[in-house]
Amino acid sequence: MIEFRDFSLTYPTGSRPALQKIDFIVPRGQICAVVGADGAGKSTLAGVISGVVPHMTGGETTGWARIGSRMLAETPASELVGEVALVMQNPFNQLSGARFSLREEIAFGLENLGVDRAEMVRRVEQVMADLRLTALADLSPYEMSGGQQQLLAIGSALVMRPAVMVLDEPTSQLDAVGAGVVFDALETLRTQGVTVILFEHRMERPARCVDRVLVLDEGRIAADGQPDDVLTDPRLADWGVAPLRYTTAARQAVERGLWEADRPLPVTLEAAAEGFDAALKGARTAGGL
Amino acid sequence: MVLHIDSLVHRYPNGMTALAGVSLTVKAGERVAVVGPNGAGKSTLARHLIGIARPTSGRVEVNGRDAAGLGIADLARSVGFVFQNPDAQLHAATVAKEVGFGPRNLGFPADRRTALTEWALRVTGLTGEADSHPRHLSFGGRKRVALASVLAMDTPIIVLDEPTTGQDHRSVTLLEELLRGLHSQGKTIIAITHDTDFCAENFDRVVVLAEGRVQWDGPVEHWLEGAVDPPVSAFEQPQITRLGQRLGWPTPVVTVDGFLDRLTDHASSAD
Amino acid sequence: MDMSSHAVGDSPVHRLNPLTKLVFAVTVTVSAFAFTMIWWPPLLFCVAIVPMVIVSGTQRKFFPTFLALWVPVALTVCLMQGFFYPGAHRVVAGIGPLELKYEGLVFATQTALRVMVLMGGFFLLLLTTRPGTMMSAMTQRGMSPKTVYVVSAALQIAPALAGRAQGIMHAQQARGLSVTGLRGRVRALVPMAGPLILGALTDVGDRAVAMETRGFGTTRHCTYLTEVPDSTAQRAARAAMELCALTAVVANVLGVLR
Numbered sequence: 001m002i003e004f005r006d007f008s009l010t011y012p013t014g015s016r017p018a019l020q021k022i023d024f025i026v027p028r029g030q031i032c033a034v035v036g037a038d039g040a041g042k043s044t045l046a047g048v049i050s051g052v053v054p055h056m057t058g059g060e061t062t063g064w065a066r067i068g069s070r071m072l073a074e075t076p077a078s079e080l081v082g083e084v085a086l087v088m089q090n091p092f093n094q095l096s097g098a099r100f101s102l103r104e105e106i107a108f109g110l111e112n113l114g115v116d117r118a119e120m121v122r123r124v125e126q127v128m129a130d131l132r133l134t135a136l137a138d139l140s141p142y143e144m145s146g147g148q149q150q151l152l153a154i155g156s157a158l159v160m161r162p163a164v165m166v167l168d169e170p171t172s173q174l175d176a177v178g179a180g181v182v183f184d185a186l187e188t189l190r191t192q193g194v195t196v197i198l199f200e201h202r203m204e205r206p207a208r209c210v211d212r213v214l215v216l217d218e219g220r221i222a223a224d225g226q227p228d229d230v231l232t233d234p235r236l237a238d239w240g241v242a243p244l245r246y247t248t249a250a251r252q253a254v255e256r257g258l259w260e261a262d263r264p265l266p267v268t269l270e271a272a273a274e275g276f277d278a279a280l281k282g283a284r285t286a287g288g289l
Numbered sequence: 290m291v292l293h294i295d296s297l298v299h300r301y302p303n304g305m306t307a308l309a310g311v312s313l314t315v316k317a318g319e320r321v322a323v324v325g326p327n328g329a330g331k332s333t334l335a336r337h338l339i340g341i342a343r344p345t346s347g348r349v350e351v352n353g354r355d356a357a358g359l360g361i362a363d364l365a366r367s368v369g370f371v372f373q374n375p376d377a378q379l380h381a382a383t384v385a386k387e388v389g390f391g392p393r394n395l396g397f398p399a400d401r402r403t404a405l406t407e408w409a410l411r412v413t414g415l416t417g418e419a420d421s422h423p424r425h426l427s428f429g430g431r432k433r434v435a436l437a438s439v440l441a442m443d444t445p446i447i448v449l450d451e452p453t454t455g456q457d458h459r460s461v462t463l464l465e466e467l468l469r470g471l472h473s474q475g476k477t478i479i480a481i482t483h484d485t486d487f488c489a490e491n492f493d494r495v496v497v498l499a500e501g502r503v504q505w506d507g508p509v510e511h512w513l514e515g516a517v518d519p520p521v522s523a524f525e526q527p528q529i530t531r532l533g534q535r536l537g538w539p540t541p542v543v544t545v546d547g548f549l550d551r552l553t554d555h556a557s558s559a560d
Numbered sequence: 561m562d563m564s565s566h567a568v569g570d571s572p573v574h575r576l577n578p579l580t581k582l583v584f585a586v587t588v589t590v591s592a593f594a595f596t597m598i599w600w601p602p603l604l605f606c607v608a609i610v611p612m613v614i615v616s617g618t619q620r621k622f623f624p625t626f627l628a629l630w631v632p633v634a635l636t637v638c639l640m641q642g643f644f645y646p647g648a649h650r651v652v653a654g655i656g657p658l659e660l661k662y663e664g665l666v667f668a669t670q671t672a673l674r675v676m677v678l679m680g681g682f683f684l685l686l687l688t689t690r691p692g693t694m695m696s697a698m699t700q701r702g703m704s705p706k707t708v709y710v711v712s713a714a715l716q717i718a719p720a721l722a723g724r725a726q727g728i729m730h731a732q733q734a735r736g737l738s739v740t741g742l743r744g745r746v747r748a749l750v751p752m753a754g755p756l757i758l759g760a761l762t763d764v765g766d767r768a769v770a771m772e773t774r775g776f777g778t779t780r781h782c783t784y785l786t787e788v789p790d791s792t793a794q795r796a797a798r799a800a801m802e803l804c805a806l807t808a809v810v811a812n813v814l815g816v817l818r
Contacts, residue, residue, distance in 0.1 A: 037457045038429040052769050081775035089428075089455070093766035096774070097720075098712035100692035107785035112775035114783050124785065142720050147327040156774065172454050175326040175483050176525035201457055202484075204528060242458040245486060245528035249545045258552050269528070273535040276552065280536075283556035341730040361733035370734045376762070377724075378731040380754030390751070394736030424758060438735065 002026040002049060002164065002195060006063035009044060009054065018044040020219040021063070026212075028163070029193040031186060033206045033227070036216035037240020042199045043089075043168065045216065049197060050086035050166050051077035067164060082113055084164045085157035089172065091149040094156065095141050102144070103128070103137040106155050113160075127159045130185055146173040154182060158189075165189060168199045183209055204244060207231055207267040215239050232265040246272035258283065290353075291317040291446060291477050292338070297347035299333050299501075307333040309501035310347070317445070320468070320478045322488035322509070325498035326524045331481045332373075334498065335448050338479070340364045352445070366395060369444035373451045375428075375435035384426075384434050385410065385419040391442040402441075409441040412467050429460045436464075440471075447471065449480040453487050465491055489527035489543035499524075512541040567687050573616035577790045578689045578697040580798055584612075585681030587801040592677035594808035598666075601673035609680040616688045630679055634672035641668035691715060696786040705782055721760075728755045 007022040019041045026032050036042055047053030048065060055076040065072040067084060077084075088094050099105040106127060110120045128134045131151050136144065141152060150173045157165060171179040183205050189196055190209075200206050206213075206227070213230040215223040217239045223230045230236075234251075236243050246266045253259035258279045266272035292315040299308040307330045315321055323331050336342035337349050340361045349356040352367045369391075372378065381387035388409050392402040410416045413433045418426065423434050432455070439447065453461050468491050471478060482488050488495060489509055497505040497513065505516045512530050526534075533542040533551070542548045573581070588608050592601040613622045642652075645664025653660045691712070699708045732751045733739060739748045771777070 037459055038427045047769075050773055052773070056769060056772065077769070077772040078775070078778060081773060081778060084773070086769075086773045088766060088770060090766060093763050094770045095767075096709070096713075096771065096776070097716060097767065098695075098709045100690065100695075100712070100716070104692050104785055108776075109774040111782050111784055112778055114781040117783055117785070117787070120783060120785055140716070142716055145328060160774075169455065173327075178327060201455070237458055240457045240459050242461065245545055246532060249529065249532070249548050252545065252549055253552060256549065256553060258549075258556055269531055269535060272532050276532070276536055280552070280555055336730075339730075339734045341734065360738075361730070362736050362738045365734050365736040368734075372731050372734075376759050377728050377755055378735065378751075379758075380732075380751045390737075391735040394738070442736065 001028050002065075002067050002197070004063070004065045007048075007065045008062045009048065010060045011044075011054075012058045012060075014059075017219050018059075019048070022065075022221060024214060024221065024224060026195055026197065028195055029190060030212060031190055031196040031198065031210045032212045032214060033198045033200055033203070033210040034214045034216060035200060035203065035239075035241045036222075039218075040216040040240065041219040042216055044219075046086065046166050046168050046197070046199055048072060049164065050084050051075055051080040052086070081109070082160055083162055084166065085160050085162035087153050087157045087165070087167045087170050089168045091146065091153040091173070094153040095149065100140055101138050102133060102141055102152055105141045105152060106159050109156060109160050123159050123161070127155045130158070130181075130188065131155050132181055147175070147178050150174055151178060151181070154185070158185060162194065164195045164197070166197045166199075169201065170198070171205075172201075179205060201242070203227075203231060203241065203267075207244060215241065227267055228264060231267045250275060253279065290314055291319075291351070292479075293348075293350040294334075294337070295348045295350075297334070297337060297349060298345045299330070299337070299342060300345040306501055308337075311498070311501070311503055313496060313503060313506070315477060315479065317477055318472070318475050319494060320472055320492045321480075321494045321496060322492035323479065323481045323496045323498055324483060324485060324488055324524070325504070327483075329498040330501040331498050332450060335370065335450055335479070335481050338364075338446070338448055339368050339370045362394070365391070365442065365444070367444055368446045368448060369439040369442050371436050371439045371447070371449045371452065373454065375431040378435060378438070379423040379431060382422060383420050384415055384423050384437075387423050387434055388415075388438045388441045391438055395442060397443075405441045405443055409437040412440065412470060413437040414463050429456050432456060433460065433463075436467075444476075446477045446479065449478070449482075451482055451484075452480060453482060453484045461487065483524070485525055485527045486529075489529065497524075509543055510541070510547070512543050514541060566690055567618045567621045569617055569688065571616045571618075571688070573612055573684075574688045575789060576688075577788055577794050578685070578694045579701065579790075580794045581685040581689060583798045583801050584608075585678075585685050587805040588681045589674075589678040590805040591808045592674045594812040596670070598670055598673065601670075601677045604677050605673075605680055609677065609684060612684055613680075616684070618684075618687050622683065622687060626680060626683055629683075630672075630676055633675060633679075637672050637675070638665060638668040641665070641671070690786075693786050693788055696784050697788045699782070700784065700788060706777070709776070721756075724759065725752070725756055728752055728759075731755075 003025045004022045007019060008017045009019045010017045034042055034045060044053055051072060053059060054061060061073055095105060096108045099108055103124060106124050107120055110123065128137055131154065133151055133155060136148060141149065144152065150170065154170055171182050174182065186196055186209060198206060198210065210227055213225065213227050214221060215230060222239050223233055231244060232247050244267055246269065250259045250265045250272060254261055259275055260279060263275050266275055294311055294313040297308050297311045300306050311334060323334065325331055333342055337344065340356055340359060351364060356364060379387055381390060385406060389402055389406045392405050410419055413436055415433055415437055423431060426434065452464055468478060492509055495507065495509050495512065496503055504518045505513055512526065527543055529545060529548050530541050530543055533548060538551065542551050588604055592604055613619050641664040642660045643658050645661060645667055648661035648663035650662035651659045652662050652665065695708050695712050699705055729752060732748065737748055737751060738744045
């Protein structure tokens with residue numbers, strides 16, 4: 001479980017707090033998306049959860065935050081290894097830079113933790129299979145494309161079997177196939193009881209799989225709720241988050257009488273298709289009368 | 290015709306083929322989106338347009354001149370290339386100096402340089418940041434500086450590599466507005482992207498690249514009509530296109546407005 | 561990008577523990593330098609290194625690359641020593657004011673032949689050993705993981721940096737920067753070095769975070785994915801080779817065979 005209570009953080013060089021009075025609880029096994037404009041505090045929040053901020057960056061905090069029974073203010077990242085895994089935006093910087101093959105790179109964290117070799121081999125092979133990386137196992141991480149490095153960075157985090165996964169735009173360099181692989185892996189994590197905090201700009205896939213969406217705006221929580229509610233909020237664009245086309249289309253269709261006014265606005269393809277089908281049938285029946 | 294690519298083949302030293310015979314003609318003022326899965330050869334194709342990659346065989350013609358005979362800095366007068374990663378180019382102490390770097394290299398007179406720099410800063414929403422250090426901006430901000438620094442070179446062709454990656458909604462909205470402005474000025478715009486929604490709403494023509502070949506090339510409103518190749522179907526279609534398909538509509542729609550018009554037609558047609 | 565000279569294979573030589581190959585390379589080198597007979601290094605090369613190369617099946621990569629590296633070294637040594645060997649007096653040929661001398665050529669030949677053994681031994685090691693296995697073997701022999709990290713990263717960072725520098729140069733050239741001629745090169749310095757250095761600094765900061773969250777430097781006992789095969793026979797072979805090397809050094813010190 002992750003819990004933030006009245007948590008604020010100001011960087012040494014910051015004029016205003018990067019996070020202000022953050023309050024939320026993410027229960028174990030929940031997949032929570034965090035969205036917001038550039039500079040809304042997403043990276044800071046990711047850093048706090050993974051024990052990087054303020055321990056490696058400096059900064060004044062008030063209030064508190066914890067993961068399970070560990071208070072984050074007192075727990076640097078090195079003590080959270082194995083419990084919290086962080087996948088950063090730039091996959092290249094996530095690599096150890098000292099391993100000569102993808103397979104060895106994925107094992108790097110396990111080696112540091114002293115995981116038994118047989119267990120390590122099992123986990124590494126499993127992760128490579130899950131992320132469709134087995135064919136690249138012997139390739140040097142330096143020779144891989146940005147998209148492949150991104151999958152490798154995710155694999156290196158998954159293999160640690162953390163209780164909490166923090167993912168910062170994990171599919172930014174991936175095409176639909178690669179992104180599909182990543183979101184399938186998130187579904188697997190859900191069944192294993194792993195808590196996932198996902199930072200994203202593009203919401204179509206998250207809308208389908210996350211349990212909850214948290215909107216950050218200028219360091220504060222602007223909205224917090226289920227994707228159906230938060231992603232259809234009319235203020236979404238003002239918070240710097242692109243509304244889904246399905247939602248926009250339905251909202252505009254309401255004005256033309258082609259979306260039933262009492263039907264919730266859709267955030268998935270399925271819901272949109274169902275709603276528009278119903279509206280078309282309704283229109284035809286009305287026209288036929 | 291501002292760009293003419295004929296049977297372009299690009300093979301890496303290790304023998305891997307990135308482009309296996311691409312032919313493409315772009316007319317002045319066109320807005321072309323090059324889309325396709327990872328590893329399709331999109332970026333390699335773009336690199337040929339500015340001469341940082343050279344054909345293994347085939348020909349690239351820019352503004353009627355064979356690119357083979359032109360250096361990278363010569364081609365820079367015709368083609369402005371906005372790289373995916375802004376950090377590969379930001380070096381100046383202020384945003385304004387960074388943006389003025391290109392025009393100075395091209396030897397523009399001082400008054401034209403100033404005018405272009407001011408314009409580029411304005412249309413990218415950076416006027417207020419003119420004196421900031423580029424490295425102090427957010428990733429999205431740095432990406433806009435890189436864009437402005439290319440716009441200031443006033444090239445007839447602008448090529449953008451993954452312009453929406455890592456950009457929030459405000460930045461994307463600003464970019465879309467900017468692209469409309471450039472289009473009305475008659476600039477040729479080519480974007481490489483895997484953001485198919487962005488592509489559907491801001492471009493006239495789509496070129497689908499997969500496995501080093503052009504798999505589909507046509508007007509955006511006919512999105513992939515008649516395409517049969519599996520690599521093409523493996524990459525994501527725009528949200529609105531998929532919605533239209535799901536509703537069983539026989540021909541594709543690509544924008545919300547197009548969708549609503551079609552919806553209205555369907556609602557009023559009694560069947 | 562070719563990160564190492566490693567030639568993929570699964571020969572008995574490839575499967576040897578990297579340490580065995582390292583001890584082999586050191587032993588042949590020490591032996592080559594220990595004795596003065598001019599035929600000794602070529603003999604060593606033919607009876608020790610060549611068979612190993614053949615067994616490893618890498619001869620098609622070994623010999624061309626080896627010659628490309630060794631021949632220029634040998635020629636340079638011959639010319640330098642031939643002309644400038646101190647105390648030499650038997651002139652073989654004269655080129656203008658320079659005189660090629662016999663003693664110098666003899667010394668140069670001997671040095672070049674010794675270097676042939678040194679390069680052959682170590683090149684065989686590099687060619688038949690995955691760098692990752694090498695590093696794993698080092699750590700398992702007690703070298704600190706941090707030292708091994710630095711060595712491994714250094715081996716790979718140069719090509720990565722070169723790739724990035726090229727990317728930056730392309731980005732700046734695409735903005736009309738001309739990098740031809742002396743003036744062009746000087747003017748290109750800041751636009752090139754700035755992004756390279758600042759980029760590297762950002763990377764270091766990010767990478768420190770990543771390493772921390774991946775448990776690097778924790779005091780717990782490390783384990784290794786890459787299994788490094790070893791055997792009693794190999795341990796015995798290493799001991800025997802170490803003994804040979806030691807004997808050669810002792811013989812050299814005592815002045816036997818020189």
